[in-house]
Amino acid sequence: MKKVLMTYPQNxxxxxxxxxxxxxxxxxxxxxxxxxxxxTEAEPEPHMNACNQCGICVxxxxxxxxxxxxxxxxxxxxxxxxxxxxxxxxxxxxxMFRHLGGLAPFKCIACGSCTEACPADAISIAETKEI
Amino acid sequence: MTDRKIxxxxxxxxxxxxxxxxxxxxxxxxxxxxxxxxPVSDMxxxxxxxxxxxxLYLMWHGVKDDTKWxxxxxxxxxxxxxxxxxxxxxxxxxxxxxxxxxxxxxxxxCNVGGHFGPYAKFxxxxxxxxxxxxxxxxxVFIDGDKGSVRILTAPDEEINxxxxxxxxxxxxxDSPDKHQFVSVVSSGKGAEHVPISCLNFSFWDKRRxxxxxxxxxxxxxxxxxxxxxxxxxxxxFSGLKGDTNHPEDLETLQKTGLKLHREIEEGDSSQCHMRxxxxxxxxxxxNDYDLLPIKNFKYGQMDEAKGLASWEFKKLFTQGMPDGCxxxxxxxCCKAVDGFIPRSGPYKGKSVLVDGPEYETVGGCGSNLCxxxxxxxVELNFYCDTYGIDTISFGTSCAFAMECYEYGILNKExxxxxxxxxxxxxxxxxxxxxxxxxxxxxxIVGQGVRKMKETFAREYGADPKLLxxxxxxxxxxxxxxxxxxxxxAQQGGYTLALKGPQxxxxxxIFMDMVNNHIPTFEDKAEALHYFPMFRTxxxxxxxxxxxxxxIEPANNAExxxxxxxxxxxxxxxxxxxxxxGKPLDKHELIRQSERVYNFQKAFCxxxxxxxxxxxxxxxxxxxxxxxxxxxxxxxxxxxLLQEKQGIDPAGKSTAEKMALLRAFREDQYQQLIDAVYxxxxxxxxxxxxxxxxxxIGMDLPEVLEVVxxxx
Ligand code: SF4
Ligand code: SF4
Ligand code: SF4
Numbered sequence: 093m094k095k096v097l098m099t100y101p102q103n104x105x106x107x108x109x110x111x112x113x114x115x116x117x118x119x120x121x122x123x124x125x126x127x128x129x130x131x132t133e134a135e136p137e138p139h140m141n142a143c144n145q146c147g148i149c150v151x152x153x154x155x156x157x158x159x160x161x162x163x164x165x166x167x168x169x170x171x172x173x174x175x176x177x178x179x180x181x182x183x184x185x186x187x188m189f190r191h192l193g194g195l196a197p198f199k200c201i202a203c204g205s206c207t208e209a210c211p212a213d214a215i216s217i218a219e220t221k222e223i
Numbered sequence: 224m225t226d227r228k229i230x231x232x233x234x235x236x237x238x239x240x241x242x243x244x245x246x247x248x249x250x251x252x253x254x255x256x257x258x259x260x261x262p263v264s265d266m267x268x269x270x271x272x273x274x275x276x277x278x279l280y281l282m283w284h285g286v287k288d289d290t291k292w293x294x295x296x297x298x299x300x301x302x303x304x305x306x307x308x309x310x311x312x313x314x315x316x317x318x319x320x321x322x323x324x325x326x327x328x329x330x331x332x333c334n335v336g337g338h339f340g341p342y343a344k345f346x347x348x349x350x351x352x353x354x355x356x357x358x359x360x361x362x363v364f365i366d367g368d369k370g371s372v373r374i375l376t377a378p379d380e381e382i383n384x385x386x387x388x389x390x391x392x393x394x395x396x397d398s399p400d401k402h403q404f405v406s407v408v409s410s411g412k413g414a415e416h417v418p419i420s421c422l423n424f425s426f427w428d429k430r431r432x433x434x435x436x437x438x439x440x441x442x443x444x445x446x447x448x449x450x451x452x453x454x455x456x457x458x459x460f461s462g463l464k465g466d467t468n469h470p471e472d473l474e475t476l477q478k479t480g481l482k483l484h485r486e487i488e489e490g491d492s493s494q495c496h497m498r499x500x501x502x503x504x505x506x507x508x509x510n511d512y513d514l515l516p517i518k519n520f521k522y523g524q525m526d527e528a529k530g531l532a533s534w535e536f537k538k539l540f541t542q543g544m545p546d547g548c549x550x551x552x553x554x555x556c557c558k559a560v561d562g563f564i565p566r567s568g569p570y571k572g573k574s575v576l577v578d579g580p581e582y583e584t585v586g587g588c589g590s591n592l593c594x595x596x597x598x599x600x601v602e603l604n605f606y607c608d609t610y611g612i613d614t615i616s617f618g619t620s621c622a623f624a625m626e627c628y629e630y631g632i633l634n635k636e637x638x639x640x641x642x643x644x645x646x647x648x649x650x651x652x653x654x655x656x657x658x659x660x661x662x663x664x665x666x667i668v669g670q671g672v673r674k675m676k677e678t679f680a681r682e683y684g685a686d687p688k689l690l691x692x693x694x695x696x697x698x699x700x701x702x703x704x705x706x707x708x709x710x711x712a713q714q715g716g717y718t719l720a721l722k723g724p725q726x727x728x729x730x731x732i733f734m735d736m737v738n739n740h741i742p743t744f745e746d747k748a749e750a751l752h753y754f755p756m757f758r759t760x761x762x763x764x765x766x767x768x769x770x771x772x773x774i775e776p777a778n779n780a781e782x783x784x785x786x787x788x789x790x791x792x793x794x795x796x797x798x799x800x801x802x803x804g805k806p807l808d809k810h811e812l813i814r815q816s817e818r819v820y821n822f823q824k825a826f827c828x829x830x831x832x833x834x835x836x837x838x839x840x841x842x843x844x845x846x847x848x849x850x851x852x853x854x855x856x857x858x859x860x861x862x863l864l865q866e867k868q869g870i871d872p873a874g875k876s877t878a879e880k881m882a883l884l885r886a887f888r889e890d891q892y893q894q895l896i897d898a899v900y901x902x903x904x905x906x907x908x909x910x911x912x913x914x915x916x917x918x919i920g921m922d923l924p925e926v927l928e929v930v931x932x933x934x
Contacts (some may be wrong), residue, residue, distance in 0.1 A: 147467040152543040152553075155403070156429050175465020176551030177477065181484030190477060195465040 093219045094164020095202045097129065099140035104214035106131055110206035115148055117193075117205050118198065120181040128200040129215070140214065143187035143200040149179035163202075170196045225394065230361065231374040233258035235347060237367075240469050243802045244268065248281060249348040249372065251363055253451050254295050254355025258372050262455075263349055267275030270920065273304050274304030276819040277350040278321040279826060283925070285354055288829055292325035292418075292443065293450050295356040295578025299658035300341065301408075301456075302350035305803050307765020308341030308549075309468040311480035313487065314767030316341050316549020319423065324442035324722070325418035326616070326671050327699040329827045331722045334762055336434075336548025337424030338406035342460035344765075345467050347650040357452040361447060364395065367460035377454040383411045383659075385609040388425040389434040395457050403427040404463075407434070408456040410445035412612030416661035417669025419616035419701070420445030422769050423608060430544055431561065433576050436608050437548050441725055442700060445611035454617045462837060463550075471804030479797050480551070483770060487553045490774045497773055500533040500540060501556040507532040509586070514706045514732060516591040518645060519622035520695055521852050523706040531585050532596035539563075539601060554770050557916070565602050567652040567661075570609075574798050580604040582613070582710050586704025587618020592625060593646035603651065603829050610659045615725075616671060621651055623694050632685040638664040662781045672696035691822060692842040694848075698723040698832060709859075710736035712747040713834060715895050718840040719751065721823050721833070727768070729754040734786050748898035750786075754933035757787070759816035765801065773797075821904075828910065829929045835909045837898060846888040850877045853884075860884055910934055 093132050111127035119126040128184040145166060150158045157172035173196045180188045180197050188199045204217040238245075246263045263277070271280045278300035299322045309315045318340030324331035337434060341352060346367025353363070362376040381387045388407040397407045407425045415419035422444045424438040470476050472812045491497055494731030496504045506528065509515040513523035529535075539560045546555040560577040580588070580600055588594065588603040599924045600743040607614045616630040623644075627633045628643035641650045641664055657665025667678060676690040695702040700723025713736070716729030730752055734740045741747045776790045784788065792809050799807050807815075853860055854877065861872040864880060868887050872880055900907060904915030910933045916922045 151543060152545055154429075154547055154550050162821055173465070174550045175555075176310045176476070176484075177481045178484055178545065178551060178553045181488045181553060185709060190472065190481060 093221065094145050096145050096218060096220050097142040097200055097204070097206075097218075098163070098200045098216050098218045099142055100214045100216075101140050103212045104131065104138045104140055105212045106133045107211065109211065110215060111208050111210040113209040117177040121194060128189070128198060141185060141187055142215075143183075145204075146184065149183050149199075150200055151186050152178045152182040154178065165202050166199065167197060167201060168199065173197070217220065225377070225379050227362070227375040229373055229375060231256035231258055233372045235260055235371040235372070235544060236369050237347060237785060240345070240467070242471050242804050243468050244273070245344070245347050245349045247348065248277065248350040249365070250352045250354070251269075251372065251374070252747055253353060253357040253361060253363070253453060254354035254372065256374055256377070258374070261352075267473065268605070270923070271816050271822075272304070272763040272815050272819065273349060274302040274307065274823075275319040275321065275759070276302070276763050277708040278302040278319055278332070279297060279330060279819065281350060282321055282323075282354045283822075283826055285352065286323060290323055290830075292328065292447055294325050296354060297323045297447060298462065299353045299444065299447055299451070300350060300368055301343070303344040304763055304765030304800060306468075308344050309470065309802060310463070310465050310551040312550075312794075313480065313483055313547075313552045313554050315551065315765065316765050317720040317761070317763070317765050318343075318439075319762045320422060320439040322442070322444055322447045322837060323830065324700070326443045327444050327672070327723050327832065328656055329698070329722070329830045329832045330823060331444070331700070332762060333421075333439035333441050333444060333726065334420070334439035334767070335424050335439040336426070336767065338403070338426040338549065339408050339424045339456070339458055339499060341463075341549060342658065343403070344456045345400070345463065346458055351456075353451070353453070355451065359706065360452050360454045362391070362454055362770075363456045365456070365458045366817060367458060368462070368900040379454060382437055382454065383609040384409045384423040385434070388423060388436060391455055391457050392425065392427055392434050395459055397461070401461060403429055404461040405457065405459045409454065409611070410448045412659040413448045413607075413610030413612040413655070413669070414445030417612065417658045418443040418446045418664055419613050419669050419671050420449075420611050421613045422448055423611065426548060428559075431541075431559070431576065433557065435576065435578050437557065437578070438608065438613070440613040440615060442722060443613075445775050449611075458871040459912045468802055470802040472801040475801040476798055479794050479801070482792075484553045484795075484897075486776060487770070487774050490777070491554070494775065495773050496533065496920075497547070497554050497556045500537050501546075501558040501579065502702045503536045503558070503580065503585055505582040506585050506590075510590075511580075512737060513709070514635075514889050516586050516622075516704050516706055519619075519626040519693060520589060520702070520706055520708075521626075521849070522855055523708075525590070527593070527595045528590055531589045531600065534582070535597040536580065536585075539597060548767075552767070552770070552867055554773060557771060561602050563601055563605065563607060564797070565781070567649070568606060568656045570605075575605055577601050577605040578608060583704050584618070585623075587615050590649060590676050591618050591622040591704065594648045595646070596648065599648040600656065603655065606652075606655045606659070610655065611659060612655065612669070615703045616701040618704065620668050620672055620675065621654060623675060624668050626693055627675075627679060627685070627690075630689075632679055632683055637683065645774045671699065672701050673699045689848075694841055695843055696724070697840055697844075698837050701723055702844060705730070707732070708846055711891055711895055712750060714840055714845055714892060715747065715899055716754070717844060719838050719896070720755070720901060721820070721827055724840070724844075729758070733769065733859075740786065744894055744898040747824045747895060748902040751899045752902045756813045756820060759820050760795070760812055763815060763819060768793075770928055792868060798930060804835060808896060815840050817919045821916060821921050822926060824905075824911055825926045825929050828933050833905070833909065835896065835900075838909060840892070842885065845892055846885055847881060850881065853881050906931070906934065
């Protein structure tokens, strides 16, 4: 089993509250560019992007800075990261991010903080079977 | 752990690099045990840039005009370049090794991966210069965490690299989880006996938990190393971060690197499969185009070659690993065979890891010898690496010996009982083990092709002209593994290369022969000016050339100059400026190289080579030497006689046609040299003119003094 952030775009009203919570929590800024979940407004429903913990980046990382923890979540050890961004390039869903001025990349770790802020039940934390 | 005595110690201040430079180089004399730091001047940076430029500059001032490879003053220099070690752009971890070569007597330069270069650089040095000859075996240890350099005794029994590198990593790492912070340069048993030797640069593979090896392969670097009685160079550096190079503009560096990562991610599986098979993907392509060396470069194509196609190696390579030779290389061409069991030699029956094979090794140790079993090539690759032998020179030398055996110049009596018929892998295994043991006919083969020519003519009365025609060396260095017979530009690319025939200066077969994009002498001369200069640049900076053109942007074919891959050239300009903060454009990029290239040319002249007479290829590189060779492509050659020379081949004997073709091809080659020398700013004798040296800013007094001797 693995812990993952589930998204329900049909419910999403693109209020961007989740991005605000996430960027504040991890970067102390209110800026979607620093959020680990990304909402792009689109028709007929917004596009919601969060890491599905598939682990492809883990295979790519040359320093073993990325590992999968006991809950099935892909975690980054910043001490081992050498900022090559091979993980960013290999992520099939574009959920591993590089940020301006920073060294280590960042990604969703299914902490679930955003779910509490969502007024529309568009995100939840779930335990899923391995893909 | 081995009991080591400290023979000398030197402490230095640790300080961060600034925009890619430390502004000092490390000097170690293993004879006198002197260790010191030398400042890097603005002049050095302006004119020599770094990497190979610094190496050659240091070496020029360290050796004399008549220094031989085994004189104490000969140096091994290892330079890193300002871009080396950045983790953001693929292919940024290369060191450049230079030394006076035991094969050619002139400076040889090798571009090599592994972690030693970046770690030595981040330990505080822009280049390392090693001189002297030790009385006892020793290790030079650079501790980049503490700021010290030590010369240590090395009573270790082990010499062969796959074991020694691993032992030393384990000994010098602070703890088992820190193995990746140590890197080792070593050679092997073979390098003690034969000049066709190499150096191994290690990198710790965290996933496989094993030390892996990349080679500074060409020109006998290993033999110089062992002659100095150096067992290993060891570096430790634990502070690697994404900005250790301290670039001026990290954002541009990261963005440009990520752009290329994405291109590789999208393009590799359709364009070149480097991540699955490394450079071995070239085997089937070269065979299809009649360019794979077979039977000592006689033929370029054979059905049997499918035994060495990349899909055969793919079955042996462990898949799905980030196989870069430095962090951040997403092209990841360093494939490995895990759990290989050799069937010969001292490691017979033991499980070993083999790095590669790469295309050159497959050509040299496979097709060129008619060895068609991928596993035999893997075994030769393993022993070459661990014994410190260059797979390219080894392959070409064995191929030459096999052809001599075919013609009866050699026989079992002369080889000590070894049956050197084409394809006899066991015989080739025996040769390599003899090189490591320093005994038997293997040691004669290991002297390289030029020495074998002399020996076989002198000892066995072989026809020197035939030996010269078929022995694939120039300047004393063996050819690497492409057939150049049908491409005039490639003949130039090989034979005009400063260090001896190696395709890393210019690889123009496809542009010339397959696509006919450089039809005139002037076009070819332009290409033979641009590409050697462009590729020299990688050696100045600490970069690998593969990420330049192995993957191309999707719209590359629509650009003005697709062969140059303009978008990637711009990437290099951008990352250079992002790291160093210095302005650059694609023209100044070439100019940077031109200065160092002409300096190296003057260096060769100073050491007694480098004139027109030294740029002569063996005829096998130019055209068919034997009748069977002519007949294998008779239709093509007959047509050429008709179309290019206006000669009707009908009624002429093969010998007559061969003579006519030869006269024509040799003349074409000479015309090519005229055009290339002119374009390079050299006299018809191959000497840089004073005016040219002034124009490019390489009119240093010491250079002019040498060049004037030859004008
Ligand atoms: S960041 Fe991307 S590659 Fe890594 S686990 Fe998440 S979705 Fe997969
Ligand atoms: S950026 Fe860091 S986490 Fe990502 S692949 Fe490189 S070293 Fe691993
Ligand atoms: S392409 Fe290959 S040789 Fe070049 S840097 Fe990458 S892994 Fe090393």
